[in-house]
Amino acid sequence: MPVSFAAEPATDVGEQCPVVERRANTREPIDLSQTPVKAKADHSQMQGENIIELREKVRVRQDGRELSADYARINQEENRLKAEGNVVLSEPGIELKGSELDASLSGEDATLTDAQYRLTDQGVHGKASRFEAKDQTITLDDATFTSCPEGDTGWQLSADQMVLDQAEGWGESWNTVIKVADLPVFYVPWMTFPIDDRRRSGFLFPSIGYDADNGVDITTPYYLNLAPHYDATLSPRIIQRRGVMLGSEFRYLTDSHNGVLFGEYLPDDNLADDSIDPNRWSYQVEHRTQFNRHWYGLINAADVSDDLYFEDLGRNIDIANQNTVTRSGILGFQDRHWRISLEAFEADALQTTEINQPYSKLPDVRLSSRYPKFLGPLSFNLAGSVTSFSHDLKIQGDRVDMAPQLSLPLEWIWGFIIPSAKYRYTEYELEQTNQALDENQLTRETPIYSLDTGMFFERDAKLFGRPMVQTLEPRLYYLNVPFRAQSDIPLFDTTEPTASYSQLFRDNRFIGADRQGDADQLSVGISTRFLSADGGVEWARVSVAQAQYFADRQVQLNAADPVDTRSVSPYFLESTLRFSENWQLRGMTAWDGETETTVRSSVAVHYEPDERHIINLEHRMRNERDFRAEQAAVSFAWPIAGRWNLIGRYQHDLELDQGVDTLFGIEYEACCWGIRLVSRRYLNTELDVDGFPLPGGDDYKDKIYFQFVFKGLGGAGGSGLRTLLKESIEGYEDRLTPR
Template identity: 35%
Template sequence: MALVPAAGLAQDAGKQAPSAAEIDWRPRSQLPAEVQAGLPVFCDGGYLPSGTAGGAMPVLPAGETEAPLEASALSARYELDAELYLQGDVRLRQGSFQASGSEARYDTRSGSLNLQGPLVSRGEGFLLTGKDARYSTESGQLDINTATFLLHESEMRGEASSLSRIGENQVLITDGLLTTCGPGQNDWAIVASDIELDQAEGFGTARHVRLEVLDAPVFYWPYISFPIDDRRKTGFLYPQFGSSSAGSGAFLALPYYLNLAPHYDATLTPQYIHGRGLFTELEGRYLSRFGESVLQLGYIDDDSYYKDENPGADGQRWALDLSTRAAFGGGWTGYGDYSVVSDEDYLSDLNRSLEIDQATHLQRRGGVRYSDQNQYFDAYLNGYQTIAERIADVNKPYNLLPEVLYAGTTEVGAFEAGIESQYSWFYRDNENLTGLNRANGQRVRAIPELALPMRALWGFSRPSVSLDYTRYDLEDYTLGNSSFDRTVPVFEWDNGLYFDRRSSLFDIPYNQTLEPRLYYAWADAEADQNDIPDFDTGLKSFRFDQLFQRDRFTGGDRVGDANQLTVALTSRFNDLLTGAERARVSIGQVRYFDDREVSLFGQGASDRSNSPLAGELVLNPVDNLEIRSSGLWDHDTQRTEEGRSQLIFHSEDYRYLATLGHTYSRPDDIEQTDVGAVLPVTNRVSAIGRWVWDSELDRTVGTLAGLEYNNCCWSVQVVHQNYLTDDEELDTRLLFRIELKGLGGSGGASDNIADAIYGYDERERRRFGTQRR
């Protein structure tokens, strides 16, 4: 060993030694500015490893198993081939091991070293303190009595009657306590008779464990394993608890994670729901060299509440959701999504993990796709499960068995040639249908186009001609020949100019543009197309974007006739310092030279000569404020036909959120006002609220109100929600989420708030993403 001369004063043994957490803890004011910036406002401070706290020496590179023991002290006494006695400001180091204390005795024959405290030992990512310790220079094992410890990455601290560091990354704790709360703040803690922490594996295990809240035991586990970083390992995860969205109330879940192989795993979550019974969910994940697949299952054998609500039902309910994504290379990808449930109420009653929302139809789709700069190909099968029993057979969607899409463009001299094509085979059960609704069959559609694109810095012009061709081969078609086609010639000419000027406002330079645009479309479509089935077609909602589209129908079963000119104007204001678009205003109108005669069973035909004025306004006066408004104004009736406005505000750290929206549609008799906000009451308490009022119904159609409390140790959200059901009644539920920092959370309030208030998911990401530095 090497004896190094010491410098400094001896520690005052009469003072009580600080714990490991107290050594590295810094109040907010003492943290570097960059650390303070990432620290949530509700945290009073954080950990800042000093690297030399407690007199510890710099760490040598790991892996030096034969490294000599280096020591320093204020005084030393050495007995040849027997013992070395060090006293006063003792510092020891061997390879990656380092420690400091008041005195030490080193047995040169056995290689054991006894160190008296106050003891401090620092390693990569952790800090240990204790009353006294025994260290073996042969094995590297360190045994500490009356110990405290701190893991910096997870911000986990604790204490123990004894602690053994049996390897560079392995710690055994006897009669220990763990928490992520700051020093002196034991709002919650895990207390166990035996704890093992393995930093190499990223996990800990514990026996005879109890969860204490404010020093009061609230839960007991005989054995648990838990993460101390982002990695996962086979074992029980933390229990989840909360209230069900329907039924009699509370649930308790005990997830078990199976780390089966590096490329696949599973999580089994048995749970008891009061009033319903034992419910089990399973999630399996598989990762191949092509991509990831996820399978989710839910099953309950005997749902008591469901049987009471639905006499004659057996209570057996289940759901399945499968998704897969694959990248084959060379521009080829594959995908698949399949969802199925046992009954229409499963998603609202039981679903908590399946990534499918409440809906009337569940989609099943799978296929392959190819794309490059000039081509696009997609071939897939698509089907649905209609889960709402009230949906009539005539309104159920068609399956596509299959659909194939291809689009491509190429340059031919100064011209651009392109094609869009589609093959579809439509099928649905038609046993109870009659007439045109009974038809199934195949449809081929191709739209070849030849265009002359011309572009310059000051504008563009693009004339084009195309043919919209469709052919049908139908089954169970009773209106004539089951095989027929349709050809529609189309001419389009899109033109735009670009003007700009520079100026300044409030000493901020900006660039203003003026962008007039003319778009002409002509399509000679046959007026009566109502002998063609409606497989996938609908009438587009008229918006500003539709000013530049020649067809007013979606899908391929109707091709609209057109002879129309669009006149539009857009102006933008761009901040030259940041490049941000601070404002954009657009307005436009379509002039119709002929009546529109093609309809979808009465919808879409019109004889008016002008469309309503369509406009959009987007304002971003500052980075945290966005105002959007769009609408349709009919100059013939001097009335607004439709209007949508939304104001979105958030502070830079997303602590403040506010949204104000208004939706109006005269044709649909809809007028609703929507207000949502998250407002801090204090640094730790925030109020959450949302209110939706329907002026046509003269009633509230949705509310959400709650409180959120945060500190650096735990958080809780409690939310009361009213929502409109299918029978136009307001239903009520209470949602909550408890988050013990480092243990995870339970309850489902956050997801519902994020669905209701724009920006809340970003707030959650920042809140938990910056919490762990």
């Protein structure tokens, strides 16, 4: 079967293999037809009028071309040169050594026997019994090809014949053996491969993995370079115990459009659950159009054949635990003052009952406007939406939500005062799918008043012996929202987010229009920052805030939820600190003074003296509303000996006393090749909104990933493993397959 490979860019190799000389390909082709030839040798003689023979220490130069040999014969009538004995020829882009040379003085062609060649623009080299160059095409007999430096046997192609097309940046070979450390590991009767970093159609090296449920999992992508502005990748995937899946991806980019189309299909899955169709599929569409300066369109759509698709066929914990697929389209307009969009939204929640499916929204019209100088110093803002919600089993209907706002921003270099008044009008036209409602029309009218004020102080200071500028930034935010009964209003798209520092300075404690929280409260916050005196780089930030409540919060997300009678909120503390260029700490704590307990916290320490030495320590905890969760994690990338590196991450649930995610791998990086082996075991269970596993899940997935990279030729293990490592280890950069 013919095989072709698309590559890790050959131009990366010269940067990582300093002994391989590379020159940027910025030269123009040289016309040697009218270029004079200069020659010298210890002995020379004329034969007739047109032939010159040179012997011993022969040197021939011709506008960028230089030849040395033991013997040379120049035929001026035929415009050719022949040389023998220790032949060395160099010209822009190529260096040659051999025993016998026959070349045109006009640069049209050249033939060399017992050749050693180096393409200096591409940083590759090799040997051949016969080397022939003509019109930027090189033909090699009994040839080798590698991007490794001399003496490094990392990888090499050995073939009966090779053709290297320098104009196209591609090569092809026949009866080819791929060798690693001088050992043959793979044979193909015909293959193509890149000789520089230009894109061209061909096979990418396969990604190889192992799953305890699925068995050996091999994907062999084929890249199609269809045009400069669009391409495609076909990815046959062999899953040992399930069958053969075909995946495809199509990408496009024009002046006004860009997007990705992706799909997978697995016919007759051998391990499919009896409750689902064994023909399994998925698709994803991402598209953006910029019609002109103001108008744009977006499409994001995905779907799967069944609820178990991601669990059975996903390749990592994020995909395996994905429980929703969405489809949406947007037509939008924006200018200096207005943003308007017409949207459609539909979602499917996986592995849940029909009644718990999310609402569809069609249409969903959203608008916002901002006029900073609407009337003198007054600023006018407007946020609104008109949405139609539909559901097969729940209350459905239309909602209009409008919130015009007037504010008076008073700002100085030392502080600000911003009084604001907003009027929120929300109207519903409801219907029940299978029964009549007591009331079809509901209206809520809510005034919202706020006063936001803060000051800025600064002074000279020192931190860890460095001169700094320290700021002190107190802030007061008063919010008054009268109570409006809302228990009859259905929850179409509204949630209550996790309380946080920033949440204390918003005018609604809910996200969505179905609930407007009542409030009579004052949020008090203070921040301090340490900025470098010379460049303003932030070395430390500490912020703390608390809200004082002057009235109970009667509006709750659900009608059965009790009224919140606390007089104060927890203290929220957020901080970042750089101990040095190498060390960084981030932390967040929510401490309830009434119960004297920490209700939520997270802390992360990041150490990175250079890109190869990385350690991350993390801890996070929740203890609120009869729910407690606590996790700790460590991740690292660290060299252990020479070019060998260890990589890993371990995440443990301290409350449930079980591992959540264990990743461990080893990688070896030579200058022209690399290898990586990664093992992973993760908890296959549903996660809550904060990423904590819900109790009761003890089903684990085990996977093994293998990756081999020939730098300058190709790589195995693709972007999936690269993405997994970057997301698992903060600061990790993939040196084997950089993008």
